Amino acid sequence: MRLLHTSDWHLGRSFHGFDRVDAQRAFLDHLVDLVRDERVDAVLVAGDVYDRAIPSLEAVELLEDGLARLSRHATVIVSSGNHDSARRLGFASPLLERANVHLRTRLDGIDRPITLDDGRDRVDVYAIPFLEPFTTAAHLGSGESPLERSHASVLSAAVDRVRGHRAGAGAPRAVLMAHAWFTGGVASDSEVDISVGGIGQASAAMLDGFDYVALGHLHTPQALDDHVRYSGSPLHYSFSEAGRAKHSCLVEITGDRVRVTEVPVPTERPLHEVRDSLEALLTSSAYEQFRGSFLRVHLTDVPVPQQAMHRLRERFPFVADLQTVRVERGDAPSVDTLHRLGELDVCRMFLRDVRGADADPWETAQLQQAIDLARRGPLATVDAGPVACDDDEADAGDVG
Numbered sequence: 001m002r003l004l005h006t007s008d009w010h011l012g013r014s015f016h017g018f019d020r021v022d023a024q025r026a027f028l029d030h031l032v033d034l035v036r037d038e039r040v041d042a043v044l045v046a047g048d049v050y051d052r053a054i055p056s057l058e059a060v061e062l063l064e065d066g067l068a069r070l071s072r073h074a075t076v077i078v079s080s081g082n083h084d085s086a087r088r089l090g091f092a093s094p095l096l097e098r099a100n101v102h103l104r105t106r107l108d109g110i111d112r113p114i115t116l117d118d119g120r121d122r123v124d125v126y127a128i129p130f131l132e133p134f135t136t137a138a139h140l141g142s143g144e145s146p147l148e149r150s151h152a153s154v155l156s157a158a159v160d161r162v163r164g165h166r167a168g169a170g171a172p173r174a175v176l177m178a179h180a181w182f183t184g185g186v187a188s189d190s191e192v193d194i195s196v197g198g199i200g201q202a203s204a205a206m207l208d209g210f211d212y213v214a215l216g217h218l219h220t221p222q223a224l225d226d227h228v229r230y231s232g233s234p235l236h237y238s239f240s241e242a243g244r245a246k247h248s249c250l251v252e253i254t255g256d257r258v259r260v261t262e263v264p265v266p267t268e269r270p271l272h273e274v275r276d277s278l279e280a281l282l283t284s285s286a287y288e289q290f291r292g293s294f295l296r297v298h299l300t301d302v303p304v305p306q307q308a309m310h311r312l313r314e315r316f317p318f319v320a321d322l323q324t325v326r327v328e329r330g331d332a333p334s335v336d337t338l339h340r341l342g343e344l345d346v347c348r349m350f351l352r353d354v355r356g357a358d359a360d361p362w363e364t365a366q367l368q369q370a371i372d373l374a375r376r377g378p379l380a381t382v383d384a385g386p387v388a389c390d391d392d393e394a395d396a397g398d399v400g
């Protein structure tokens with residue numbers, strides 16, 4: 001039995017203002033080829049399919065097309081993440097099940113597995129959607145002892161339900177899907193609201209006893225155990241993920257043997273951080289290699305050169321973030337001191353304070369001109385003469 005584990009597609013998400021729909025489409029193309037070429041039996045998508053509860057039309061089209069193409073080659077199982085609207089993503093799921101696409105977004109389906117059978121191995125896949133503690137605790141509690149409203153307690157109750165089903169009549173092998181932050185997992189900067197709702201992490205011990213656990217939520221690929229993994233997001237969504245390759249997990253289950261292979265996701269626009277002066281960045285041949293990369297630039301110039309971003313993007317079209325030297329600030333001047341100074345001196349002091357450099361002669365002249373204009377008082381208004389209103393025009397004209 002061959003499973004392909006992926007998650008956190010975040011369809012529709014941009015990167016520092018750069019549209020990523022083309023890259024997301026390219027990933028789906030790669031995934032469809034992979035599933036076909038590797039004769040994958042089932043694709044498991046462990047949440048955060050969309051980036052937002054109400055996705056863009058482009059994102060909806062991408063998912064529709066992706067599911068249609070994947071389902072020609074394999075069973076597709078998708079669970080919802082914290083970025084998805086569970087109800088919207090789950091639309092028409094009973095109908096889609098007939099087409100071998102299983103959208104698991106509801107609480108009442110967590111102990112109803114999708115059973116895969118390739119003639120040799122039978123595997124039950126249980127998909128737990130993201131569980132929001134405040135809305136699911138009451139439903140998952142047992143009555144006399146209400147559940148604590150934490151990720152750990154609702155997840156634990158959900159996994160207990162799955163175990164309850166396993167104890168009854170299950171297939172010989174079991175795979176669990178979940179979208180949550182388990183202890184041992186390392187976050188990046190791009191999960192956004194990772195610990196919303198109080199406690200962020202749940203104990204990974206509750207995941208014991210499954211042949212494979214396909215996790216989503218953390219965007220850096222990582223293994224909590226050889227068979228308990230975060231596939232990570234297929235695209236880089238923050239600079240904290242720079243330099244780390246992306247992959248999907250190809251999981252082969254043969255009897256009681258589980259083998260996991262990391263299959264790289266092609267990255268057409270890698271992330272890099274560079275630190276130098278504007279002059280060096282614009283002229284040094286050492287930086288030529290970064291033309292096609294998303295760049296976070298740390299400029300070392302003080303003061304920051306004018307139009308730095310504009311000039312950088314002429315050489316590096318994909319500068320996504322510009323960081324400048326933080327100027328060490330002294331104490332703020334007292335009100336008495338400010339009263340003694342003229343306007344021009346106050347403005348020059350402000351410039352020096354925010355960027356660590358004095359105003360040059362041109363800037364000084366501009367400041368003086370602005371101060372003189374402000375002293376002269378409100379600008380004279382121009383009398384434009386009488387203006388016809390719509391009614392007058394309608395009466396006068398031949399309007400039908």
Ligand SMILES: [Mn+2]
Pocket residue numbers: 008010048081083191217218
């Ligand atoms: Mn995510």
